[in-house]
Amino acid sequence: MARRVAVRAPTAASLPDSFRIPSTTFSLIKALGKLSRSSLLDLVIQWLDDKDVKAFPPYLGPRSVVNFVAEEEGLSAYPPAASVEELRAIYEDLRDRKGGKREVIDRILEGDWRHGISLRQLAMVDMRYIEDHAVGLRWTALQLVPLKGDSAQSQSGGDASTPFPRFHASTFLRSIQHEISPLVKAHYYMYRSKTLPLTFVRIFVVDSPYQQPRQSPYIYTDSSRIIYLAFPDSTPYIYSSQLSSPSPSGAKTATATSSNALTMDTRTLRRLVKDAIPKALSRPQQRYTLKTTSLTAKSLHTLLSLRGPGRTNSANGAFTVFADAVIEGCPLDPRLPQSIVQENYNGHAGSIPGYAEGGKENIPLPQPQPQQQSPGKSEADIHISAIGRTRRPPFQQSGGGLTDTAAMQLAKKRKLVVSSRFGTAGDHRRIPPPCGPPAGLLTKIQKTDKSLPSPSSSQPQPHPQPPPQPAPVPLPALDRLEIHLHDPPIPSNRQGGDKGDDDDDDDDDDEEDDDDNESYKTRPATLSLTFFGSDVIAGVRQLAELGVVDPARMPSWMTGEDGVSVASVKGGRRRR
Template sequence: MARPRTVRAPTSASLPNNLRIPSTSPSLSKTLGKLSRQSLLDLALTWLDDQNSASFVPFLKGDERGSRDDDDDEALPYPAAETVEEVRQIYEDLQERKGGKREVLERILEGDWRHGLTLRQLAMVDLRYMDDHPSSLRWTALELSRIDPRRKESASKNGSEDWSANLPRIQAASFVKALQQEVASLVKAHYHLARSSTLPLTFLRIFVVDSPYQPPQQSPEIFADSARIIYVAFPDSCPFIYTSVAASTGAKPAAPPSTSIATDSRSLQRLVRDAIPKALSRPHERYTLKATALAAKNLPTLLALRGPGRSTAANGSFSIFADAALEGSPLDPRPADTVSAEDHILGGQRRPLGTEDKENGDPENSASQKVCKRPSSRRDTDTVPLTPDSKKRRLAVESRFGTAGSSLNPAPLDRLDVRFLDALDSGLEDEEEQPSSTHPVVSLSFTGSDVIGGIRQLAELGVVDPHRMPSWLTGEEAVSMATVKSGQRVKMS
């Protein structure tokens, strides 16, 4: 009698949290190996906490999942403990004494979790690595905007739009369930929500298996493939979200023949981006995601430039007031409470000629009137003579950059991509005959630890003219991608 054929049907269920990855998987050891010794110990103690021990049960003596005899178990390098409290005490002892990371790593994979780690544990490992290395991923800022033509008309008339009216109320469990329903017809995924321990952010980690069907017996390496992971960060009380797709490290495992979509980073990111506003939407209350032309590796940079504390109108020259570098306000009618730009450059305040020199009785300090300390926004505290030209140039730099590119600004951009759309002069007199195209004629990329800071230093040295610099080069528009035509930045759809 012929064996009946197995019928595989799609299922909307997500991958379970307790799906285990064998501890012998090389990719699992590599993922855990990225963490420091202290981070591994902190994670192990978190798994063994009273509130989590039921979800992350270690391998204990007499466990039904083990088939070894007691004599064989005693011969192992890490014999199984009898209770969770005993395992917890082992890691507390490891935390109190010095040692290597390899010792803790082998204890986890070959001892207490020899039966494997779950998908939820693996997600916690990745998020702990992000907390330890906040610049490990490149994030893109997107604006969450409500689709309402009437609100758009009123906002355009008033010239502003209320952010609080655009923010939907997000309940974590309901949002994840709605997001799962949006992507369940295309892929199977595992979702993990966690709160950042250092930033006002909530992270959502999404691991995707590129098939809506119940997956067959697959290689365990696929569950540690970083190219299948998408991260979404929700900052507190602002209409922006940050998305990132982890870059794959190493060879990708072979995909099963039933693959329905490609698992390249662009496809996964597009899939999640399209599903997020739909999951947040409700009847008669629809949302969409709009690009903000800002991408950075530093999450504090995104929080400073696309976060709850400010908007793009508080950058550039006005950043000296937004960052509290100066007292007062440019709109304050009382000049006594406002520090001028010249006073700020000379050190923040003026003093009568020779006042402190006479009080201290030190005639040598009279020469300090000609040598001024660099302002607090500078990166160093060396003293340099201020010539009339350098003083004038520094005033111009302060008026254009504000605190952007200085030590007072906590938002350094590591990359700035510029595309120029101006066509080359073809000698045609009629402008209508000029070829029009959205393809850039010239593309420039500035990279470094602080791009705006480097451009600021060039302006201070007189290499570039700060008066003629466009606003997107001084940090005023707070963008990392600029498309320029006729000297002005244009917004590309």
């Protein structure tokens, strides 16, 4: 009887969840090794759950219905379990005792899932890594805006409903598959975050599995082919991320040795998916496009604070005192400016030596204690040795005496200007608000609950237990700030001409700036600056407090008011 020939017919369907990657693929060790031991064991126990074990069937013994080869039982270091319950007990025992992470990985790849890891299992590993590491990836905020023709038509119709579409995960996956299926093959996985109001969509793209020669299995673990999309609730923004880590060496070798002219670059694959996102979210007579927001950050909490559904999207910088409810009222209240004073929102006003609460000069500055001169050391030697250990305020002399009060007034004025420009942004000395109802509200609800029986006076009153405090929300922090200057570093000085000619020249310059508003994007920047750190805005604030940067002349995007991480400056103004 002739041997059957496998027929591989092209189809527009996506890659199935049950598509298995051989367990001998070396890059799977690196993919599973990203998780900690406890997270990996929790994920394996989830695979062995009664409702998920059919989707991730393990390699069991001869009593199971799973294919079993008797010859492999004696060759493997991990004999197969007889049932799922026995295998679940094995991993429960591994979770209860201490040990290394590599033994868990070896048991998964060489024992219980020796027949391969499915694409869905690999996607669950990646999403668990994002949950455990909040700053593991770099995310870019994109805004979903309607096209001009469609937006004008919706406004003329008088429809009071929101023009933005509602996000349905199943509908979105079906629509984006319809858009990119003629060009590439992809695998989709949706995940709802347990800690953030986000819905993640993981998209793995590949050219086509019907190529000859067949692609290497290392390509299914290539991080450059994975696109993560995060859809926050009730906001027209989308967060996109691509892993910036290098691909495994095996994937690089496989890509380099591939000589098929029909293969596409990974950048082209990502561009195809990015172009298909607004099309998948569009509806008949309502078309949308993606617009950049000049905001890129590692922390998802920062993106939710600056481009999220909360009230902090347009309340950054100086307006954070109103968004954080540090002071009463709002910027639109018809009150005198003197009603909003600095001590209401500057929690570190007392850090200025010589000033008490309210900025009063009613506390004398501490006088330095005279140092005892040891034999063999002069006064100059003592002064030089103390320079590296003490940090004196800028208005103190090297000997410890005070200068005139003008320097003190200047330091206080600089503090006031910094507080008025930054608000609470970049101030890590303030306590972040908790993510939940206040403790007073919980106590009030317990007191007013009539369903609880009132204890008699004869019975001993137990000591009331305080309600558990919710975990504080991390403060928004930009880890990177890029500045691209498109103006010459040394401006050209005009020579000759009167004042009227200068005014005419200024008007002409304004017109030229308006004409070149879009042309600057194609020109290279004359000077580029990049600031790195855990919180760049906090670092800029410290520079302003020390007098290195003038806070009065500082642009708003440096104080965090604009909420951007990339600024292209031309003509002294930030171009969008």
